[in-house]
Amino acid sequence: MGAKQVTVVFQPSGRRGQIEKGKSVLEAAQELGVALESVCGGKHVCGKCRVRIEESFYARDGLSSSRDHLSPFSAEEKKFISPQEQESGYRLACVAQLKGDVLVYLPEESRGKQQVIRKEIRDIPFHLNPAVKAYFTELPSPTLEEPMGDFERLTRKLNEKFGLEGLTIDYPTLKNLPHKVREGNWQVTTLIWMDREILEVLPGRVENYYGLAVDIGTTTVALYLCNLKNGQVEAADSMMNPQVRYGEDVMSRITFAMQNPQDGLKRMQEAIIEGLNQLIHSVAQTAGITPQEIFALTVVGNTAMHHIFLGITPLYLGVSPFSPAIHHSIDVKARELGLHLHPAANVHVLPIEAGFVGADNVGVLISETPYEKEEMTLLIDVGTNGELVLGNKKRLLSCSCATGPALEGAHLQFGMRAAPGAIERVRIDPQTLKVRFKVIGLEKWSDACAPEEIQASGICGSGIIEAMAEMYKAGVLEKSGRFKGGLDSPRLRKGEKGNEFILAKKEETAIGREITISLADVRAVQMAKGALYAGAKVMMNILGIKRVEKVVLAGAFGSMIDRERALVLGMFPDCGLENVFSVGNAAGDGARLALLDREKRKEADWISRRIEYIELTTVTTFMDEFVKAMVFPD
């Protein structure tokens, strides 16, 4: 087998598997249950199954040259793919045959119907006080008696009219100042950052100007375009983090940087900058503006994403004692980063708390503001790591739990991201062990569909939680996580790697075989939830409390998880279902708040220094708590 099979990874779903050499990319998609448009059914005539092959990606033996791992570009493909697109790696999935490992990206137009999930934009209350503001002034024109320089003429008027003092001006903007003030016949709009630096001087009266909030996740990058005049979101978009080709999780990207000291970091930074530039272009187009009208950008992301975005080596984040290059928030000119917005725009990167608790967590904090409240709140943000915050206005602790990727659906036997085709809800009848489930992209539950309608292709994070909770309630799993012996059911079988529970039957799936949950999968989730619970427990002990009053689940995972079943599994300390809240992309909300209200930036700097980071590996009781937390609660 081995050498006859190659690894194929599909993005943005993250679905991966071993496929026989010689098969087409379209066949691989079908085997792995990835919904790819194919109107002609693989006859090479409709041109709908266009995919983009990433240049290279990080596979078994290090970086693999992905594009060379397919049959050569053929004449048939030329009909549907321009030379420029060919250059960017476009292929027809039905034509291109597998010769080695490949990373395949499905452009939106090639994804099966109903395959696009957009993050919802939460209405968040804010006080509008953006870092950049616009000021309109009419200046007296210079005369021989009063020939004062353009800059002084402008700043004197800004002082008289708005009380602004000690203004400086971005150097490239200064270069164009003489033309701009004259073009506007001495009537100009001045864009000023933090009442301190003139970013731009525009002829005439300019009413609208914009800012961006960006959440750089390890997997997904989300971006919001806001009108800074009123705070409204004008457009939003998201994409897969293009760094995925260099490693799917934080540690593999740090490894990539380490193994490619020459240019590994540079390539990853360029990938995210280029990706952001595409997103910026796209949201600007949606809103009908030019990127030049965007004068501010705020960024949140975990510590590694933060470092790579800034081009700072992430090496030391990956080795003990995991110290970052900088905690403070920083402001960098868009042009220094190569971002295509107004070149004078200051990119504000929110502060980091500690090695593993990054600017994304700070975003959650300033969005949820536990430091303003009396109630003892536990904030849980689950990604590849689980970041926990516990406390109230008196004291706030944070820690990072190595949950592993199981809760994101990754590295499970049939794991996948929360993408169409993923099983996200599960119910098991305790009597009959009959299973019904719901897949993303389909309104109805499986028992309300004909089997061939369902087309399940894997299990996402919330699906595995529900499945395990139901299996536990139904007695399939013991308190320890082991499969109960002696149960006789067609749903249970002995697989290659031990016991398995059949969640979806062959005819219900898109992959031509059953979707199952193995003991290894159960163990991976137990580890993850045990780490989360133990982390929370350690912090409760430090604060001397027996019970939390409120649990807030942040992140995409938090929005999809079934709170009741999470409590059944013991993912976090019980506090009554009515006190568990899900707040969606709170990190992104934090970025938006920092964009719209400069005071939120101060708040972020303040709280990131005030919060006490607990390094769990140095807490002697952590392992005890962890072992205890592995089992399911009574």
Added chain:
Amino acid sequence: MGAKQVTVVFQPSGRRGQIEKGKSVLEAAQELGVALESVCGGKHVCGKCRVRIEESFYARDGLSSSRDHLSPFSAEEKKFISPQEQESGYRLACVAQLKGDVLVYLPEESRGKQQVIRKEIRDIPFHLNPAVKAYFTELPSPTLEEPMGDFERLTRKLNEKFGLEGLTIDYPTLKNLPHKVREGNWQVTTLIWMDREILEVLPGRVENYYGLAVDIGTTTVALYLCNLKNGQVEAADSMMNPQVRYGEDVMSRITFAMQNPQDGLKRMQEAIIEGLNQLIHSVAQTAGITPQEIFALTVVGNTAMHHIFLGITPLYLGVSPFSPAIHHSIDVKARELGLHLHPAANVHVLPIEAGFVGADNVGVLISETPYEKEEMTLLIDVGTNGELVLGNKKRLLSCSCATGPALEGAHLQFGMRAAPGAIERVRIDPQTLKVRFKVIGLEKWSDACAPEEIQASGICGSGIIEAMAEMYKAGVLEKSGRFKGGLDSPRLRKGEKGNEFILAKKEETAIGREITISLADVRAVQMAKGALYAGAKVMMNILGIKRVEKVVLAGAFGSMIDRERALVLGMFPDCGLENVFSVGNAAGDGARLALLDREKRKEADWISRRIEYIELTTVTTFMDEFVKAMVFPD
């Protein structure tokens, strides 16, 4: 004639003239008295007469493509000129024949012996307190218990040890911080700008670090490399301002920018930046350091040089009301300007006073500090314009007089810069009208040499002043400036353009004909000195004083001028010879002071705003004073 003659300009001497087409560049040099090495005497065999032809230059009909105006590059030249040099415009002067106007630059090695004049470096008293300082620290290395970020670790220690607060860090420097602190095993030297911004962090203990002071003149650029640890000048160099190819004076460069809106400014800025980079490379080599060890640079220059250096359009400096883009001093990152020193270095450009009174004059001010003194001082800085400052600690006025280029020796019939071969001293016997003179580059006076030793090639600014003063004293010139009628002397003759005085006989010159002073030359100098005198007078009237107590002459012209003869001519109000001082390149000294002492920067900002600029064209009495000042004093 006309079309058979072409204009040839030699730099750095500025010598120009009409030469017959078909002659070689070497012949042109000989006709114009430009000392060019030629060991073989034009036989095409020694290769010593290498010159660089500027790509293009500003001639009669606008921009002229200079390199095409010579006979094609020949096989003979290939022996002495590499393909790369050919690309840069190198030719053999004895081979290349004139077909059109050309601008010829003489590399130092091709100039005749003793042809290099270096500006002397004045010892100036200073208080060492540079904008950039180095701080050595040993940091505790991070641990799991104390994993604080590198930046915070460093700044905390800098605070503990040196009391530095609120430090920021240059973004590209931050990118390398994690490597640098570890490379130095947590012992590092931090270079900090104005106790505010970290420019660099270097492993281990670094003792020496450097700064540059630059004086960008319209014609000459001077540069001083100082060790910021002790303030010593480690190396100094100067060059012709490479923008000379785009226009010899300020107005022609402004015109060039105006007539080439696409790239005229850009080309002039690139020329000065590229020239500075060459100078920086050369002084760094002399001092045995790398440009990366240079962390600060201060710049003075007149308003047009200031604007062009910064890439700001000079257009509005050339039209009424002559308002600049900015008066304030500014700090720009070296990398934003493309200067090759440490990329984080902040380039400090000193402030401007008014449209025509630039940062060079501010340099003179902070060097001479008339604002600290009781005596009523008149500061005169003569370049293409004459900048005057009058006042004392109570009040200070400045103005700019349109002196024209005569005082720099330009645009006179036989005018040239103060370069070897120029007549700089003149004595005329009132009885016999016998003339003796001294040329630059020769120790002896003309009457102590054999005629063929002298090789005079023109008259420089100080030479014309002396000649005119002597002619006036000898009764050759009347009080009004006219040639006295009825004088019978072989020194006097009627030329094409009226009366002429023969200063050097044919056999005493290198140009094969007499060097003379015409009535037009006399009138040009009268205009210049009249403007200076009238400017001073207007300011004296405003201050209500009858007499100045001290006259300070700044600039190269000021160092060479004979003070007594300047008084004879009435260049400035009389105050007794013992109260007239010459201070050399005080503008450059000011740049050096601002480099070595940050308080001098504050002083510059303060005085540039406090000084009152008098726009002479708006002063009703100016024309009266000007007409009166044209005549010579009794």
